[in-house]
Amino acid sequence: MTRRDKALQLARRGGIVTGLAIAGLVGVYIRALVYTPIERFQGPAQKIFYVHAPVAWASLLAFAVCGLLSLAYLFMRDRRVDLLAVSSAEVGVALSVAMLTTGPIWGKPIWGTWWTWDARLTSTLFLFLLFVGYLVLRGALSDLEVRARYSAAVGVMALVLVPFIHVTVYWFRTLHPAPVVMKPESPSLPGVMLTTLLISIAVFTLLYIGFLMLRYALAVLEDVKLEEAAHELS
Amino acid sequence: MTWRGAVAIARKDLAIEWRTKTAFMSSLVFAVLVLAVLFFARDATAVSAFDMAPGVLWVTFTFAGMLGLNRAFLVERENRSLDGLRLSPATPTAIFLGKVAGNIVFVGVVELVSLPLFVLFYDVAIWRQVPLLIGVIAMATVAFVAVGTLLSAMVVRTRFSEVMLPVLLLPFLVPPIVSAVQLTWRILADRPLAEMTGWLSLLGSFDIVFFILSLLLFDAIITE
């Protein structure tokens, strides 16, 4: 099988996984809207929770995977690892955008503010910006090999940075109570909501995997296209 | 003639930025980062975020704008293309207007995109006042860009443009930035317009005086 066929196959499989995940998402929402009780204090706004929390989890997963693959790249120097890492980063950025939009939509009715600088939000924001920087840096470098190496270095640095930012912001916050209506600390969820949430997390993990497969297949196809175009010339 | 040249130059500058978008994306991310860093770079027990907000907004715009301004003439320095402009029939006025227009668009877009984020982050949302705020931003930006364009044309001749531009420019930014900060907090605190006229007229006259002055002096800078 040629590389292209493999990539196409992967894309098909990625499509299936994504489809499954979306079906799952629909299921989660039927469950959330029909079978899960409306939260007492937050009302219907809370329904966005089943997107927001899992999407946050999936984007963190995506960045973590990118960081680990970056580390792997520096040892293996394999182009495929680089392509997989950047695919994960891009999916992560897309998922973070979803997280950073659903968060405020929810936060406004619940906390009475669009944004609060708590540890989790802030470290995720910095992480998001860092990966935007990662993608911008890639865009600015033309040599494929240099691009892979440099972005891998940034990926590794980001991986190590996150715990530091988290601790920093956490300390900054906890030592001085924040002026928000409600603190975004994890509340204990009633069983049904928790089950719904866990299912949703599984669904979004699947969605991440599906996206990653699709994006990686696309990256490989682009790479193959470049190589073929190049062969025509030689 | 002047218009043709100015339009050609502004168009070319924006085409260069549009081509890669790297600089634009970077300036935007930079603005967001500065907003965030300034939030944390304070003693939270003593200073509330809301009180700091007007200052933060203008410090952010200043630094993000300075980055953009620097680029506009670095592009001309790369291969000494400024010499090419000077040899062309484009008048100094055309070069000045073209550069100013390109810069205003660049800086303006960065400002307008980061404004909602500022509102979000510092929780100052008073949408009703937005038109007034945008007016103030526009006025301050014109002052900033006009003086900045003149000065960056001067420093680009040295090997130190990236450090000398802020040094020369910052003193000139004191009146517009202070006015803008004063106006911003009044706007955010929903004060009556009467309380703002003083600062507005200061800002406005600074705009007019320095735009014209920069335009006139640019001639002396660019022609040998």
Added chain:
Amino acid sequence: MTWRGAVAIARKDLAIEWRTKTAFMSSLVFAVLVLAVLFFARDATAVSAFDMAPGVLWVTFTFAGMLGLNRAFLVERENRSLDGLRLSPATPTAIFLGKVAGNIVFVGVVELVSLPLFVLFYDVAIWRQVPLLIGVIAMATVAFVAVGTLLSAMVVRTRFSEVMLPVLLLPFLVPPIVSAVQLTWRILADRPLAEMTGWLSLLGSFDIVFFILSLLLFDAIITE
């Protein structure tokens, strides 16, 4: 071998700065200007200068330092002299250490010269605490310069180093700057050392982790 290379590079960088002093003087003036602009860019009715002081100090150092850092690799880009270093027997470690040393001296001197001015402007003079403050400055500067040197070696390959460096660097500055601000206000408020150990150890471990990490990754950046 590594030492010889590192020393030669640091010496050369400082010779270049010493030669013209323009960059140094500019950075200094820049620091003073930022101190002043931040002083005015606040709503004086709500925020007292003293409360703002720690944040102002670190915002100033950050921006002044970033200017300096950018220069260190621009010098290598001018005529692609970085290629010359890469062809030389100087190891990546030597290049990294040389650049870091040169930067620390440059940034450190700017910081130490602007510190008294800061004390003067913001009226925070507590001379007894100066040694502690200098210790904190030193620690934050090391973190800043180590990461900054690594990142500037990367962005210098692009045409956008002056905008991309801050974008990549600022997230990494959050832990050191926040720690430094927290430590600074405690120092200025004459708090007991016990209240600082947490932040001190955060800053210290950041230093160690990122210095080593930057050193290791620099190899991958500089060798083809």
Added chain:
Amino acid sequence: MHASSDPLIVATDVSWRVGYRWIVRQVSTTVSAGEVLLLVGGNGTGKTSLIRLVAGLVRPTKGAIQRRAEVGMVAHHTMLYDALTAHENLAFVARLHGVDPARPVELLNRMGLAKAIDQRIATFSRGMLQRLAIARALLHEPRVLLLDEPLSGLDDAGSRVVVGLLEELRDQGCAVVIATHQLVELLDVATDIGFMAAGKMVEHAPVAGRDAGQVVNRYRALLEEGQ
């Protein structure tokens, strides 16, 4: 040829000083329509400085320069924008000068850059950049041409294209000043030759009637003296 009837460049006693050093000393020369002045001389004798003075990019410390037509220039730096493609670069210059928008493509073809027309020039090779810089200089059909080492970096085919163009331009009545070290290639197109040494134009004579060997020997002799 239109020679001497129509002076397009008149330099009178031009001197230029940086700090305590006179870099160009009392150069007087006239270049008329249809004349091609070859500036030759050792490294650091002031050819580039003289060309920049004539272009009006620097102001002479003493003396005066008149240019009686629009200037096109090839300098040591390309004056191009790295972020743009070859065509975009020329299109910009065309707009600045109000020139027919079809002219860039025409010149790019002529300079052998047809294949690279939409390539960003940041990726150009040195010779390709030089070709583009020449196209840039000729775009608006200037009647005064100032060329600082125009053949530098060009391959043999490129050199011959440029020499061909210069012959055309000379015969159309341009005034051309060329600083170069490759005088053998350019001798045919030249009408006058100026020898520079230590900022002075030590000799200025028509080429007609001297053969290449003679000129080259004179050039070498002057270089030896300068050492």
Added chain:
Amino acid sequence: MHASSDPLIVATDVSWRVGYRWIVRQVSTTVSAGEVLLLVGGNGTGKTSLIRLVAGLVRPTKGAIQRRAEVGMVAHHTMLYDALTAHENLAFVARLHGVDPARPVELLNRMGLAKAIDQRIATFSRGMLQRLAIARALLHEPRVLLLDEPLSGLDDAGSRVVVGLLEELRDQGCAVVIATHQLVELLDVATDIGFMAAGKMVEHAPVAGRDAGQVVNRYRALLEEGQ
């Protein structure tokens, strides 16, 4: 001569791609001690790219390169520091390489820069910069020399100095690769000649036994083909 016995550069099937374009294609070559390989070919045929690959400044997409001695290089960019003087620049390189501190002055004299020794190079003319770049490359007496258009910008005297130096170095057993368009000047010093076209080394042959006219004609013919 030490030829062929002692290969200092061995390139095996080297290819380099940027985006979809192969810029260097399957170049294999060996340069031994005492050999001087002249790389000639049209603009944009990959000479500079090949030299950067051989230097190790870029990594080949395919194939491998071995360098068995220290490298000295003259590139399109001078690799010098504008803020420093000529002497300071070389002194820095000398320190980096652990070379005798007297060597910079010696080389500066040799390259005809004695008068400009303490001048800041930001004010150097193009030819003076090129001379200094050559001095920089030779400073640590490397046994592998990679020269990209070494004669560019040099006056006649400078060219002859460089050609003289190259002859010495060849005879001392250096391996030299020179990319150039001025093949007539450099043919005497060359032992081999490689013709580049579209990233390939289409011909690679010893110079011995061919006269200048022959080689130049072959070069022109190849250029025509490439058009």
